[in-house]
Amino acid sequence: MLLGTIWMALREIRKNAMRSILTMLGVVIGVGAVVTLVTVGDGATASVTASISALGNNVLMVMPGSDRRPGSSGATGDPLEIADAGAIREIAGLLAVAPTASKQLLAVYGNKSWRTTVSGVTTDYLPARGYAVEKGRNLTTGEVTAGRAVCLIGATVARELFGSGDPLGAAVRLGRVSCTIIGVLGSKGAGMMGNDNDDLILLPIKAFQRRIAGNTNVAMIFVAVAEGRSTSSIKQQIEGLMRERRRIGRGAPDDFNVRDMQEIIETVSTTNKMMTALLGAVAAVSLLVGGIGIMNIMLVSVTERTREIGIRLAVGALGRDVLLQFLIEAITLSTLGGALGVILGMGGAYAITQALKMPFLVSPNMIVLAFAFSAFVGVLFGYLPARKAAHLDPIEALRHE
Numbered sequence: 274m275l276l277g278t279i280w281m282a283l284r285e286i287r288k289n290a291m292r293s294i295l296t297m298l299g300v301v302i303g304v305g306a307v308v309t310l311v312t313v314g315d316g317a318t319a320s321v322t323a324s325i326s327a328l329g330n331n332v333l334m335v336m337p338g339s340d341r342r343p344g345s346s347g348a349t350g351d352p353l354e355i356a357d358a359g360a361i362r363e364i365a366g367l368l369a370v371a372p373t374a375s376k377q378l379l380a381v382y383g384n385k386s387w388r389t390t391v392s393g394v395t396t397d398y399l400p401a402r403g404y405a406v407e408k409g410r411n412l413t414t415g416e417v418t419a420g421r422a423v424c425l426i427g428a429t430v431a432r433e434l435f436g437s438g439d440p441l442g443a444a445v446r447l448g449r450v451s452c453t454i455i456g457v458l459g460s461k462g463a464g465m466m467g468n469d470n471d472d473l474i475l476l477p478i479k480a481f482q483r484r485i486a487g488n489t490n491v492a493m494i495f496v497a498v499a500e501g502r503s504t505s506s507i508k509q510q511i512e513g514l515m516r517e518r519r520r521i522g523r524g525a526p527d528d529f530n531v532r533d534m535q536e537i538i539e540t541v542s543t544t545n546k547m548m549t550a551l552l553g554a555v556a557a558v559s560l561l562v563g564g565i566g567i568m569n570i571m572l573v574s575v576t577e578r579t580r581e582i583g584i585r586l587a588v589g590a591l592g593r594d595v596l597l598q599f600l601i602e603a604i605t606l607s608t609l610g611g612a613l614g615v616i617l618g619m620g621g622a623y624a625i626t627q628a629l630k631m632p633f634l635v636s637p638n639m640i641v642l643a644f645a646f647s648a649f650v651g652v653l654f655g656y657l658p659a660r661k662a663a664h665l666d667p668i669e670a671l672r673h674e
Contacts, residue, residue, distance in 0.1 A: 334534070358371070
């Protein structure tokens with residue numbers, strides 16, 4: 274009996290194919306919009322999280338000045354010193370402590386030049402930032418202590434200055450300083466703000482301070498925390514140590530800032546998920562519009578088929594059989610629209626994520642939810658027309674022209 278009812282419902286949908294397609298259009302657009310926005314939102318969250326994680330999710334950053342986030346005073350403080358990094362290194366549970374200072378300079382080799390970020394670093398910089406040496410070697414402690422004029426270059430600098438040539442042993446000029454290339458870093462790609470992590474040159478921090486910066490200031494200290502240790506606990510210890518070293522009195526605000534990358538990742542991820550959910554909810558409103566369209570067309574269909582309904586009731590069909598037939602028609606329309614919407618949404622999401630170079634992440638739960646919601650729309654907005662058809666008086670229905 275149920276199979277016969279389903280077959281009759283499908284036959285009626287096929288009989289009015291154009292009207293059925295137009296009826297489904299609202300559901301198709303609604304489901305497609307939800308699937309597209311949620312998929313793109315998940316890809317954006319994953320992309321931003323991966324970019325931040327490239328800095329290391331167990332990394333703390335110590336900077337001079339108070340909190341610089343929007344709404345804060347952003348007060349400046351005295352610059353950091355290499356001695357601050359040495360003091361931080363005494364804290365237990367750390368993998369690396371890397372003081373650094375940077376400046377934008379024009380790098381010149383032969384007849385080629387490239388403006389890049391030149392940073393003074395120590396041997397701990399690579400493990401703290403997650404870089405690896407692809408060719409050559411890292412700086413040595415002796416080179417850092419003596420301030421030797423040697424350097425490592427990123428993949429972008431190597432490509433722009435040397436093309437396919439081997440840069441090892443070559444001398445590159447940075448302003449008035451010439452340094453010998455001892456290593457090429459492996460590629461890390463784009464950073465969380467779209468910056469190129471491979472567009473950099475690293476040389477010993479003392480060489481940078483003496484020959485380029487002309488001072489002993491440290492712009493930032495990267496602190497890599499050992500696996501299994503709490504970054505929040507280490508952060509509190511660093512804050513206490515820095516307050517003591519900078520002689521900040523009780524109750525006085527910090528004139529430095531310690532950023533926890535794990536906290537930043539969690540904040541960004543939560544914010545992106547909330548925005549994705551909000552956009553998905555807004556797009557879901559169009560599903561309700563599609564459901565209203567289904568209800569209107571089904572009411573028209575009941576009116577058109579009043580005589581047919583009267584004949585069925587007169588020959589012995591029960592009201593629930595008529596109700597089931599029209600309800601199945603409504604559910605079929607909405608679920609077919611949901612299936613087309615999922616396909617359309619996936620195609621749109623794939624095109625957008627590829628254009629923006631974001632990961633294309635398919636959520637099975639989201640697809641199942643889209644189908645379930647489209648079916649629910651069919652039940653919700655198909656019940657009233659189906660109930661109206663089931664409660665028709667057979668005699669009055671047979672008189673209908």
